[in-house]
Amino acid sequence: xxxxxxxxxxxxxxxxxxDCGRCLEVCxxxxxxxxxxxxxxxxxxxxxxxxxxxxxxxxxxxxxxxVCPKGAITLTPNA
Ligand code: SF4
Ligand code: SF4
Numbered sequence: 001x002x003x004x005x006x007x008x009x010x011x012x013x014x015x016x017x018x019d020c021g022r023c024l025e026v027c028x029x030x031x032x033x034x035x036x037x038x039x040x041x042x043x044x045x046x047x048x049x050x051x052x053x054x055x056x057x058x059x060x061x062x063x064x065x066x067v068c069p070k071g072a073i074t075l076t077p078n079a
Contacts, residue, residue, distance in 0.1 A: 003078055004077065004078060005075050007052035007064075007074070008074045009023075010073075011049060014068075020069070023068055029054065030057070031052055032054075032064070033054075034049075037049045058075070060075060
C-alpha cells in the first residue's frame, strides 16, 4: 500500500528548523524528524534538516501546514 499523501519540506524557506520545530510538535502522527546535516566526529552540528520520514502515517490533517510560519511544507494527495 502506498502513502496517501506526499509531504515535502522546503529547505530554502526553512533554513534553521532547529529554531522553530512547530511542525515536529504539532503532527499527531510524528511524521517529521529533525536531522543534523553536517554531522562530523568531534564537532557539534549546527545545520539541520526536517525529514518527512514517516509519510506513510500522514492522515492529511494539515496541522503542519497551518502551523508553519514560512510556508515550507506542502502536502499532495497521491493518486
Ligand atoms: S498533514 Fe497532519 S499527519 Fe500529515 S504530516 Fe502534516 S500534521 Fe502530520
Ligand atoms: S514549522 Fe515550518 S518553519 Fe517551523 S521548523 Fe517546521 S517547516 Fe520549518
